[in-house]
Amino acid sequence: MNAPKLARVIDIRALKSACSNCSLREMCLPIGLSQDELDKLDQMVYTRKRVKRGDSVYRSEEKFGSLYAVRSGFFKTTLVMEDGRDQVTGFHMAGDMLGMDGIGADQHSCNAVALEDSEVCVIPYGRLEELSRELHVLQQHFHKVMSREIVREHGVMLLLGSMRAEERLAAFLLNLSQRFTSRGYSASEFNLRMTREEIGSYLGLKLETVSRTFSKFQEDGLIGVQQKNIRILDSAGLKSVLGRDSA
Amino acid sequence: MNAPKLARVIDIRALKSACSNCSLREMCLPIGLSQDELDKLDQMVYTRKRVKRGDSVYRSEEKFGSLYAVRSGFFKTTLVMEDGRDQVTGFHMAGDMLGMDGIGADQHSCNAVALEDSEVCVIPYGRLEELSRELHVLQQHFHKVMSREIVREHGVMLLLGSMRAEERLAAFLLNLSQRFTSRGYSASEFNLRMTREEIGSYLGLKLETVSRTFSKFQEDGLIGVQQKNIRILDSAGLKSVLGRDSA
DNA sequence: TGGGAATGTTGATGTGGATCAAACCAATTC
DNA sequence: GAATTGGTTTGATCCACATCAACATTCCCA
DSSP: OOHHHHHHHHHHHHHTTOGGGOTTTTTSTTTTOOHHHHHHHHHHOOEEEEEOTTOEEEOTTSBOOEEEEEEESEEEEEEEOTTSOEEEEEEEETTOEEOGGGTTTTBOOSEEEESSSEEEEEEEHHHHHHHHHHOHHHHHHHHHHHHHHHHHHHHHHHHHHHOOHHHHHHHHHHHHHHHHHHTTSOSSEEEOOSOHHHHHHHHTOOHHHHHHHHHHHHHTTSEEEETTEEEESOHHHHHHHTTOSOO | OOHHHHHHHHHHHHHTTOGGGOTTTTTSTTTTOOHHHHHHHHHHOOEEEEEOTTOEEEOTTSBOOEEEEEEESEEEEEEEOTTSOEEEEEEEETTOEEOGGGTTTTBOOSEEEESSSEEEEEEEHHHHHHHHHHOHHHHHHHHHHHHHHHHHHHHHHHHHHHOOHHHHHHHHHHHHHHHHHHTTSOSSEEEOOSOHHHHHHHHTOOHHHHHHHHHHHHHTTSEEEETTEEEESOHHHHHHHTTOSOO
16 A cells, blocks of 8 residues: 555655765765766766665676665675685775776676665766766766775785784774764764674684774773774774784 | 997887887787777877886875886885885786876875886876777776776785685795786796795785795695795695695 | 895794684564 | 574684794895
8 A cells, every 4th residue: 555655755766866966976976077067977877776784786706887886875895715715805885986896807806795775876887988088077086986996905905914903903993983984974983884703804803803802992991892883982092003013 | 439329229219119019018008909099009108217126116105197007027016004014015017007006196105116127118197098088998998907906906805814824825926927927928937026025025924934835835846946936836736725724 | 256234044932813612692583 | 581593702722923043045246
């Protein structure tokens, strides 16, 4: 009985899915575009896709065709080795771009999995190429997005290659906090969307180590932890954990 | 007395520096371009630059302006943490592209240092943008290059996050071997251009561990090591080190 | 051509984080 | 409201790699 009504509501929402009135337009592809250019972008991004918690936007080996802008929700990207070991290579939230790994070999090289019910904007890659040949600003922005992904990964390499467990966790929390802040959320309190195991996988640690280190940070008065809820009590203290030679 | 003659030789060589008759054109930017398009590329890449061993092409924080295609020689890229710890983020040889980390923030975020006397082609980034708006093939190729850099870094993250020392070294050697092969050099014998310390830094290990592991591989008959000279004696064996649960 | 600085090897010992194991807790589900 | 399930915490022990140290080798360049 309610079904038709619900469907209509969704239709209306879909109509409004255009980039030009998206609340994320200041941190997504539309940055710096004029109204005119935005209209063109609207024609390119015509699909939104809901992704339920646990489902994936794309999987490794899958044919590449589109990029995805996270509209809402939270994702992880993971790599799987032949022997089954897998590793989280990133966590992604609203405004982040997914799928750029697929361009090089025309197939995806990792899995993008939703950690909560989420929504992405589907950006057909061919259209993006076309449009970015036309719109200099869009081209520039797209290149910047890719470049920043490279730099982000540099950071992770640094973390994995030269930091101790406490430093990794501190860097992780500070990074999350900073990203939440830039999206208008509280810098000092947030809910983790991922498990200790996923954090560990991302940071090259075991989940027990993650848990222990959280506990230690709590004892030291740096953070408050209650399951997935994190309060950052002493962000300067956390920063000083980074680049501290030893315990 | 010889100087003028030498200078003229260099001039001639400089004239021939065009992409269209570069021996690397099949693994560098020119891939897939028609003669016509190649001519345009030639106009873009008009500078070659010699880089002496130990010198850098660019340094972290430096203003970004150009990309660099390695023409000959060998480079490492490194990141430095505030506290001085530094980490090698990659090794780069002929045909590789350097500097893409700089696009995002309009300044470089790592150092690119020559490990032997080398030569790079300077690609002014503005020109590349321009030209790739014109030449679809070039645009595609450039995007692929960036994407592959992302995928390469994914691989390093996997290595740093989930592999043990022996696996890291094995993966490293196989990767080098494969890259030499694709450049027409021997897959089974090559000279390392970097020190044990640099290898260790790249792999998240100490130089002693690198040295010991090389020795172990040698004892096991997998490789022959003599200082910087490496012979791969049993590449299948090396592959089987990867993804082996334990010693 | 020799002497000193880098670089590399190998051994002995130490330790941070992994592993193994056991509770504990919160959220569902029956 | 008992039972199940997925996630988290905490303790005891272990081990892969780091660290410290001594020596060997190679590379420079004075």
